[in-house]
Amino acid sequence: MKRARIVYKGAVHCVVEHEGKIKLPDGQIVSEHEVEWLPPVTPKTIFALGLNYADHATELDFKAPSEPLVFLKGMNTLLGHRGQTKRPSDATFMHYECELVVVIGKKARHVKKDEAYEYIEGYTIANDYAIRDYLENYYRPNLRVKNRDTCTPIGPWVVDAADIENPMNLTLRTYVNGQLTQEGSTKDMVFDIPFLIEYLSSFMTLNAGDIILTGTPKGAVDTKVGDEVITEIEGIGRLVNAIVSDVGGE
Structure with a gap:
């Protein structure tokens, strides 16, 4: 469903x-x-992964991490399907990130990998934009890069976990103005979903409704005002978003 x-x-x-x-x-x-x-979810905590695809790390001239690079995001960032994302007037490089999102279904603490899927309610799509102009450290994304209003479209649907046979073998694609610009597979994650749930729940409680953005493959390109960006994931759907001007800048 x-x-x-x-x-x-x-x-x-x-x-x-x-x-x-x-x-x-x-x-x-x-x-x-x-x-x-x-947004199809109202999480208490939004987790996001940096450099969780080796090819994306390589295109940014970094090696894949040896431990998950996790940061937190605010609810202010979330935006629904067909929403408008504001591009700062001073930005020179603002790119999309098509990501599989895990929706936690029940309280999780000290969960082992082989039980991790029992704690998942479903999956959705996020497009987690990044403004590279503001980046201070690739390994610790600062607030202006990853916590901007309207910069994380999510949805449209949450698909029940039972309806996704293998979330670790799904094709991700991004289209800008109808042109395919990004394509990858969740099978190429550095840290897979069970590992991430075990890792996070080992030191903190995950609650029902919390979400984990699992990273993006290579293929990030700059977007401009007026662009239509579609991020899609096999079996889950297509998330449509438009880039508009942020006249006031910061």
């Missing part, structure tokens, strides 16, 4: 996918263009 959160006629609804359209709680069927899409 695919689930989402939307605004329709001034009210927020939790909805499901039905034959490519949206089914409201009262059974009414509407199209995706008739609603405002919200």
Whole structure:
């Protein structure tokens, strides 16, 4: 099952996918263009991975890390499907990052790898933009790079974990204005999903609704105002986003 959160006629609804359209709680069927899409999750904690694909690390002239490079993000960053991401007026290099997102389904503490999938509710897509102009250290992304308002579109759907046979073998693609610019596979993660859940839960509690952004493969290119960026993951869907001007800059 695919689930989402939307605004329709001034009210927020939790909805499901039905034959490519949206089914409201009262059974009414509407199209995706008739609603405002919200982030499909409201996590307490947002975890994100840096350099979790070796090819992406290489394109940034770094070696793959020996331990997960994890940082935290704020709820202010999240943006729904078909939302607009603001590009700072002084930015010279702002790129997308197509990422598989793990949604935690229940409290997790000291979870072992072979039990990790039992703690997953589902999966969604994030496009975690980075403004490289502001980067101080690739290994510790600073706030201006990864915690900017509107810079993490997510959704549209959360797909139930039971409906994804193997999350570690999914194709990721990004299109800018219809042109394929990024393609990779989750099988190439440096640290796979079970490892990440074991690692994080070894020193802190993961709660239901928390999310883990698992990193992006190589292929990051600059985006400009007016670009339409589509990030898609096999079996999960397509996340559409537009780049607009941030007239006020910082």
